[in-house]
Amino acid sequence: MQAAFQRRYGPPSVVEPSEVELPLPRKGEVLVRVGAASVHPGDYFVMTGVPYLVRLVYGFRRPRHGIPGRDLAGVVTAIGAGVSALRPGDEVFGWSTTGTLAQYARVPERNLALVPADVSVTAAAAVPTSAMTALQALRDIAEVRPGQSVLVTGASGGVGSFAVQIAKAFGAEVTAVCSTRNIGMVRSLGADHVVDYTTTDFTRADKRYDVILDNVEAQPLAAMRRALAPTGTLIPNSGRGSRWLGPLGRIAKARILSGFTRQRLKPFTSFGKRADLLALADLLATGMVTPVIDRIYPLDEAADALRHVGAGHTRGKVVVTV
Numbered sequence: 001m002q003a004a005f006q007r008r009y010g011p012p013s014v015v016e017p018s019e020v021e022l023p024l025p026r027k028g029e030v031l032v033r034v035g036a037a038s039v040h041p042g043d044y045f046v047m048t049g050v051p052y053l054v055r056l057v058y059g060f061r062r063p064r065h066g067i068p069g070r071d072l073a074g075v076v077t078a079i080g081a082g083v084s085a086l087r088p089g090d091e092v093f094g095w096s097t098t099g100t101l102a103q104y105a106r107v108p109e110r111n112l113a114l115v116p117a118d119v120s121v122t123a124a125a126a127v128p129t130s131a132m133t134a135l136q137a138l139r140d141i142a143e144v145r146p147g148q149s150v151l152v153t154g155a156s157g158g159v160g161s162f163a164v165q166i167a168k169a170f171g172a173e174v175t176a177v178c179s180t181r182n183i184g185m186v187r188s189l190g191a192d193h194v195v196d197y198t199t200t201d202f203t204r205a206d207k208r209y210d211v212i213l214d215n216v217e218a219q220p221l222a223a224m225r226r227a228l229a230p231t232g233t234l235i236p237n238s239g240r241g242s243r244w245l246g247p248l249g250r251i252a253k254a255r256i257l258s259g260f261t262r263q264r265l266k267p268f269t270s271f272g273k274r275a276d277l278l279a280l281a282d283l284l285a286t287g288m289v290t291p292v293i294d295r296i297y298p299l300d301e302a303a304d305a306l307r308h309v310g311a312g313h314t315r316g317k318v319v320v321t322v
């Protein structure tokens, strides 16, 4: 089959269109003919092998699975032993840790849900990791309640564009922080207030927020805490950081500091959960959440998709169609 493939860690140029062996579904897995796969910053970290911490999981010298990508949507074409809930022909979306930027991917059945009627495969592929991160941050970590004030930085990005919509679905009053060119876009997602970070520093304003989901971490913790209510929750969520440990240093600092303040400082790591994929399928089906698609690339230009995401200015999601 055709796939994007990398033989070593490095910049996007290490990812090349290649002919590789068709995977076989193992026990509990299905084979999915990929219709579309989306790319997010974590895929970029895995491709480069930086922060080096990722190599503990993905292979020390070279990526264990040469096919990049995690999120996908497509059609089940074969099922492995023990698969009971899915059948060939089912249209599904979800995530795989063995590569999705390819014509086919093997995926554990528990990582998949049916694509809701009237939702395209391209839109469904944009959802899993970014929307699950937004959902888990707002629902499980911040426990957002109706009427609370929620501020989202990086509101125009993959996680942020879902977070704005999910916080609105939870009944919050949402402030979105973005650059001038994205003001209209985040308003269309339902943001009640928009702060243009190129002209205004929200940490210097009087307003205090019950919840801040910080997807950018452009400002130090002390500045973010100024904008947080006395018992509010701050979720530092940027994956960027040092070459060796990525965001771990900042995460440790926030955890230590949280012992000395009534403010809740809650860095977290999202994880794939089928129940959350089903919750997102409901939000898609009811139209409460609609993915924003920034750019669509063909499979043989997957390296360009990764390059665009790595530049850090994505508007919504970047999708590769197969």
Ligand SMILES: NC(=O)c1ccc[n+]([C@@H]2O[C@H](COP(=O)([O-])OP(=O)(O)OC[C@H]3O[C@@H](n4cnc5c(N)ncnc54)[C@H](OP(=O)(O)O)[C@@H]3O)[C@@H](O)[C@H]2O)c1
Pocket (backbone or CB within 6 Å): 040, 041, 042, 129, 130, 133, 153, 154, 155, 156, 157, 158, 159, 160, 177, 178, 179, 182, 197, 215, 216, 218, 237, 238, 239, 240, 268, 269, 270, 271, 309, 312, 313, 314, 315, 316
């Ligand atoms: N905790 C977890 O488990 C987890 C899971 C997934 C992702 N993440 C992390 O979450 C972060 C966000 O991911 P993403 O997929 O949303 O990234 P993304 O798609 O690259 O979006 C980043 C967005 O931030 C905007 N931006 C840049 N500087 C900004 C600033 N100072 N203030 C406000 N917005 C700014 C960018 O647009 P402009 O440059 O045009 O303004 C862009 O739209 C990443 O660092 C990722 O690693 C963490």
